[in-house]
Amino acid sequence: MKNINIKLIGLVFLMALALGSCKKWINTDVNINPDAPSDVPMGSILTGVQANMAYNTIGGNDLCRVTSIWLQYFQGVARQSQSTANYYLLPSDINNLWVTNYTNTMMNLKTIAGKATGSNPTYMGIAEVLMANSLGVTSDFWGSIPLSAAFQGVANLTPTFDTQESVYTEILRLLDDAIIQLSTPGAPTVDGDVMYGGDPMLWLEAAHSLKARYILHKCKLDNTAYTQALAALDGAISSNANDLQFDFYDAAGGQNPLYQFMTQRGDITMAKVFIDTLQLVRHDPRLPFFATAVGDTAYVGNGWGEVSGDVSMPGNAVAAASAPVPFITYVETLFMKAECLYKTNAPVAQVRTALLAAVTASMEKWGADYTAWMGFYSMYINVASGAPLYKEIMTQKWIALYNQAEGFNDWRRTDNVIGLQANPLISAQRNEIPRHYPEAQSETNYNPNTPTDINLWSRVWWDVAAPTK
Numbered sequence: 001m002k003n004i005n006i007k008l009i010g011l012v013f014l015m016a017l018a019l020g021s022c023k024k025w026i027n028t029d030v031n032i033n034p035d036a037p038s039d040v041p042m043g044s045i046l047t048g049v050q051a052n053m054a055y056n057t058i059g060g061n062d063l064c065r066v067t068s069i070w071l072q073y074f075q076g077v078a079r080q081s082q083s084t085a086n087y088y089l090l091p092s093d094i095n096n097l098w099v100t101n102y103t104n105t106m107m108n109l110k111t112i113a114g115k116a117t118g119s120n121p122t123y124m125g126i127a128e129v130l131m132a133n134s135l136g137v138t139s140d141f142w143g144s145i146p147l148s149a150a151f152q153g154v155a156n157l158t159p160t161f162d163t164q165e166s167v168y169t170e171i172l173r174l175l176d177d178a179i180i181q182l183s184t185p186g187a188p189t190v191d192g193d194v195m196y197g198g199d200p201m202l203w204l205e206a207a208h209s210l211k212a213r214y215i216l217h218k219c220k221l222d223n224t225a226y227t228q229a230l231a232a233l234d235g236a237i238s239s240n241a242n243d244l245q246f247d248f249y250d251a252a253g254g255q256n257p258l259y260q261f262m263t264q265r266g267d268i269t270m271a272k273v274f275i276d277t278l279q280l281v282r283h284d285p286r287l288p289f290f291a292t293a294v295g296d297t298a299y300v301g302n303g304w305g306e307v308s309g310d311v312s313m314p315g316n317a318v319a320a321a322s323a324p325v326p327f328i329t330y331v332e333t334l335f336m337k338a339e340c341l342y343k344t345n346a347p348v349a350q351v352r353t354a355l356l357a358a359v360t361a362s363m364e365k366w367g368a369d370y371t372a373w374m375g376f377y378s379m380y381i382n383v384a385s386g387a388p389l390y391k392e393i394m395t396q397k398w399i400a401l402y403n404q405a406e407g408f409n410d411w412r413r414t415d416n417v418i419g420l421q422a423n424p425l426i427s428a429q430r431n432e433i434p435r436h437y438p439e440a441q442s443e444t445n446y447n448p449n450t451p452t453d454i455n456l457w458s459r460v461w462w463d464v465a466a467p468t469k
Contacts, residue, residue: 042112042123043192049112049130050195052104054246054257057134058405059325061261062097063141065268067408070433071398072420073274074314075302078267085304087429089456091441098142098440102150105134110151122190122200125181129207132174133327136214139167140409141437143460144451158447164461168214175211182207195246195327206244208236209333213406216336219343219413220464226343229336236333240365243329250321258319258403270312273420275301278399285368289317290402305425317366318403326404331365334358335397342393348385355393356381362400394418412463435459 068074069084076085109131116123139145147167149159182204190198212232219225248256270291278284279299287299291312294300300311338354356378363370384392395418401407412435422433434456444450
């Protein structure tokens, strides 16, 4: 027995010597995979987040194509888009949008924020601005969403859903802190930002514009929202050149998402409502940028149930290979100002001036030849007042925010002041424009906390119904 113990002790001793000497002769870098680094720089993460947001969260076809059909910019003429025009949107249709919002966008923004805390105010501010925007888009289409219990990975695969009211509290907290971070004296320019080149001052402008947007969404609930939003616009985006947008490029894998959709699927055309509004009613000089011509100068859109192929398609402003995806713009900022001035009873001349500035900025953004047109339009606006003036502000904003999902939020919070008519056909699931996205099928399948009382005509928290007369 004694001999066995001596042998055992000797073996353990030799193993200890061997293990201790490993550090001296084994190269610990040999088995590192260079394609899977253990620590990814914040700039590299940020570039990927911005690209994913532009392609999915903000400008994706599961978002903008659907809402553009509902808002009658586009008409769905085949396959899934035709179903969308008939107000059918299945839980499985938006799985990709829901999942990428969380995994490829918000989870990575949490990573950036974690790395930047206390060390880099610019990265921190950028992450907070983009997180606020991502939460806003997700909550505005689904209402209650996972937040306080989300982003824990395998530690919690079935997070509870937070109310939209609490999500909005977090959105505004993020933007307020982003404004502080980006205003830090000496805040550095950072790498990996393909939208603003890492300039904290430009991100500061975007933070102010987004803050005004999300305050304005609450206008049905809070009669001070217009005053608060107007105050938030102090320091907001100051020119078309400072728009927060993602620029795509004409190369495989880098093209605009709507361009790729039209190339690969093409089951939408321009809608008759939008084309007729711009061509027949307003003679709008932006039309050649917003739609393709049929022949030399004619523009034609499909109406409800029409599937003609000899019609206008989405134009280069939104469907060129290199067309940008806007997150928030100077044009939207100016329209918010015009609306807030009207709603806070500013002098009518001031409201008119703000509206004309917004329309002019939209014309200039696309390079439209608007000088003569603006002369006639100004004559009309300079006699407008009251409810017709407000309707004109929101109608012009609907035109200017063409193919941007924010227009859907405006339509809901203003109770359709622009007067869109719903699909009247018997093929429609309901002759009423939807107001809500269905819960994603993937979330319903695997998370028992997913709400079960939602349909396309449910209302999100801030979209309260107007009192019946």
